[in-house]
């Protein structure tokens with residue numbers, strides 16, 4: 001049997017990424033972890049442009065097949081596992097015949113659906129991936145000093161891209177009502193809620209800067225970045241872990257990810273910002289400087 005080297009390589013990169021997270025926690029510096037996450041996102045999403053939607057979806061499902069099938073006999077199955085025609089929804093050949101049922105539906109939606117649906121998916125992932133990169137550029141080069149003009153231009157372009165990417169997502173989700181494997185209407189409302197979390201933070205950030213409140217602008221934009229990380233990475237990592245744990249309940253794992261990934265991302269970003277702000281408030285900096293000079 002041919003092994004899907006791409007999926008195995010992806011597992012390898014996940015191990016490296018986890019090591020970077022642990023290193024970041026020890027050193028309290030997350031830059032390598034974040035850069036790696038952005039690069040991995042670009043590789044995964046860029047694949048859609050090279051390999052097409054259905055092949056990329058089969059690759060995506062292949063990532064989940066291993067854990068979702070772990071400990072389940074092929075004949076046994078589970079409520080959240082399903083088979084797909086000709087086993088075409090995976091890159092594992094005949095190795096796995098059961099797949100997460102959301103994956104089977106995902107593949108079918110784009111294999112047998114109208115071209116408009118695929119175009120919406122492309123619009124969604126291209127524009128959201130661009131925003132994902134640009135929002136980090138904005139954080140690195142806040143609109144102070146010489147950066148002001150560029151920060152404003154990139155901010156406006158990002159907001160326009162985010163609007164397109166989110167409209168595509170809302171449109172896609174509007175068709176989820178009859179897709180029982182996703183959780184039906186709960187999936188539709190959940191993705192709309194996710195859009196509200198992401199777009200709401202961005203709108204608040206824009207509203208604050210238009211009022212001239214740079215402090216509140218920064219706070220909302222950091223929440224926005226958290227919601228984007230939540231909607232993309234936290235979602236996929238949570239699904240990876242919850243899929244096998246909740247395989248006896250169809251759509252349970254997916255619905256938890258849909259509803260909770262973006263708000264969790266916001267909470268984590270808020271926690272990190274408050275911590276960073278506490279460390280860099282003038283009094284703490286002064287105390288830190290005194291300690292440094294005492295140590296010298």
Ligand code: HEM
Pocket residue numbers: 041045056057060106109121124125128129132166169170172173191192194195198199228229231232
């Ligand atoms: C506003 C928050 C988001 C919402 C509401 C959302 C919603 C959706 C929906 C509805 C689908 C298609 C499922 C289907 O119709 O069968 C999807 C797939 C996808 N989304 Fe999002 N999404 C969000 C954020 C993001 C972000 C931030 C990115 C990337 C930076 C992203 C990238 C993708 C990709 C690549 C797929 C295809 C599945 C995959 O290969 O991972 N999404 N999303």
